Amino acid sequence: MNNILFVTSEAHPLIKTGGLADVAGSLPRALLKLGHDIKILLPAYASALIKAKDAGIKKISQISIHGQDINILQTRLPGSRVTVLLADMPQFSEREGNPYCGPDGNDWDDNHWRFFLFAKVAQMIALNQTNMNWQPDIVHCNDWQTGLVPALLAQTNSASTPTPASVFTIHNMAYRGLFSHQAFAEMDFPQHYWHHDKLEFYGQMSFIKGGIAFADAVTTVSPSYAEEIKSPEFGCGLDGLLRVRAKNLSGILNGIDMDEWNPGSDKLIQQNYNQRTINLKVKNKTHLQEKLGLPVSETIPMLGFIGRLVEQKGIDLLLEQMNQLLTLNCQLVILGSGFESYELALRKIALQHPDKVSVTLGYNEALAHQIEASSDIFLMPSIFEPCGLNQIYSLRYGTLPVVHAVGGLRDTVIDANSETDDLNNGFVFNEATSENLHQAIKRALACYEQPQQWKKLQINAMKQNFSWEKSARLYEEVYSKALRNKAEA
Numbered sequence: 001m002n003n004i005l006f007v008t009s010e011a012h013p014l015i016k017t018g019g020l021a022d023v024a025g026s027l028p029r030a031l032l033k034l035g036h037d038i039k040i041l042l043p044a045y046a047s048a049l050i051k052a053k054d055a056g057i058k059k060i061s062q063i064s065i066h067g068q069d070i071n072i073l074q075t076r077l078p079g080s081r082v083t084v085l086l087a088d089m090p091q092f093s094e095r096e097g098n099p100y101c102g103p104d105g106n107d108w109d110d111n112h113w114r115f116f117l118f119a120k121v122a123q124m125i126a127l128n129q130t131n132m133n134w135q136p137d138i139v140h141c142n143d144w145q146t147g148l149v150p151a152l153l154a155q156t157n158s159a160s161t162p163t164p165a166s167v168f169t170i171h172n173m174a175y176r177g178l179f180s181h182q183a184f185a186e187m188d189f190p191q192h193y194w195h196h197d198k199l200e201f202y203g204q205m206s207f208i209k210g211g212i213a214f215a216d217a218v219t220t221v222s223p224s225y226a227e228e229i230k231s232p233e234f235g236c237g238l239d240g241l242l243r244v245r246a247k248n249l250s251g252i253l254n255g256i257d258m259d260e261w262n263p264g265s266d267k268l269i270q271q272n273y274n275q276r277t278i279n280l281k282v283k284n285k286t287h288l289q290e291k292l293g294l295p296v297s298e299t300i301p302m303l304g305f306i307g308r309l310v311e312q313k314g315i316d317l318l319l320e321q322m323n324q325l326l327t328l329n330c331q332l333v334i335l336g337s338g339f340e341s342y343e344l345a346l347r348k349i350a351l352q353h354p355d356k357v358s359v360t361l362g363y364n365e366a367l368a369h370q371i372e373a374s375s376d377i378f379l380m381p382s383i384f385e386p387c388g389l390n391q392i393y394s395l396r397y398g399t400l401p402v403v404h405a406v407g408g409l410r411d412t413v414i415d416a417n418s419e420t421d422d423l424n425n426g427f428v429f430n431e432a433t434s435e436n437l438h439q440a441i442k443r444a445l446a447c448y449e450q451p452q453q454w455k456k457l458q459i460n461a462m463k464q465n466f467s468w469e470k471s472a473r474l475y476e477e478v479y480s481k482a483l484r485n486k487a488e489a
């Protein structure tokens, strides 16, 4: 059994902008269940402090980094026994809103420094320098925000200071944590770290490179994405480094919180249902239609979309084929927030077609659950998708996904026409074009008209097991490998 420090910039339900939070809020619970002593380290955002209040917050340590006093607070992940350590400094605790940007949507201009300080806190805990009397043997870091931790730990490896092994998980290569050389100069890295096989990236500093170059093992969130990022098309300029690290790079599919996303007991939806009572699912649809002001009809197929409105999610494909889609007999329900141009385009379509399209802009957890439960078909035409959780939630809710065959979507959705039959659970198109998306939607709509075949696919989808247990065991193997690599280094 290992002592694990799980370092992350988001963890549901304390703070969330996307799937990273879902993973950080559920994988540690699975690892705890397997007997590990795991603690999450999270920045003490203002909003996270409010959400943690009920579980109780106590100060367990105070440290000083670059002349700044930083408190380490301890709480629990709400609804679990997992310990959460909060790195408390004004750069996080005295700012409202999003972890990465201000209310105006622009990145905080000191992001490099905030996440550098956060990484230093992780380093000090890792080296048992915080009077906590607890030392991890594994430090598991996630995405660019924590990329400097393995780089810092690589510096401190000596016989007198036992250093834990580091694991770095890539949730999204598109966010490389790029900052100026000036940012690098402010930090206390040795000069030779300014090199293209370390932290330098075409004249800039890249945080994610710290994780990829220095961690004892690197993982990403699906087997297909682990392959894809070694190619120029998906590697975001880091495919060369990833090929160098290929022996220590693996893909582990994300699990989901099977309790939180359970149509049988979900408190956020109108009507609970399961595989046996799947006929009740439609009550969610009529309820949502009423709520959103769409014509109420049990038979009209409802297409759902939930996600960050960014290029990754294939919004362009969706928009390009919108006019054709609007000629078909269906309703479209969208929930998302992101780029203004996408928000404006979607809002316009909803205004022009109030009888067919509903668009809700913003972040709304309850509505996300309701759309999963109500829709018949879920659209996820992502251009790239490291894992993707919404298609998995859709499968669990018997809402058949239409997806581009890429990354985690390829690893979780099997086309209705495949020979696997009992595993078929959705509609997959190969090349990311709007025409291919449209044809896949048409196939899904045609299949919806065949109730028997549709129900079979729904049952296939709902009976799949996406619990964390299997993936948590794969992470255990990675931890062992990281420890071996560290011992041999």
Ligand code: ADP
Binding pocket: 017, 018, 019, 020, 022, 306, 307, 308, 335, 336, 337, 362, 363, 364, 365, 368, 387, 388, 389, 390, 391
């Ligand atoms: P990504 O992490 O790339 O955003 P994922 O599919 O892995 O994509 O995870 C997205 C998570 O964020 C899901 O839990 C999804 O329900 C949630 N989500 C995304 N946008 C919204 C929104 N506007 N309102 C509520 N939940 C959202």
Ligand code: GLC
Binding pocket: 018, 019, 020, 023, 171, 172, 221, 254, 385, 386, 387, 388, 389, 408
């Ligand atoms: C990222 C990816 C998404 C993945 C999530 C959790 O945000 O875009 O595909 O599911 O992280 O790993």
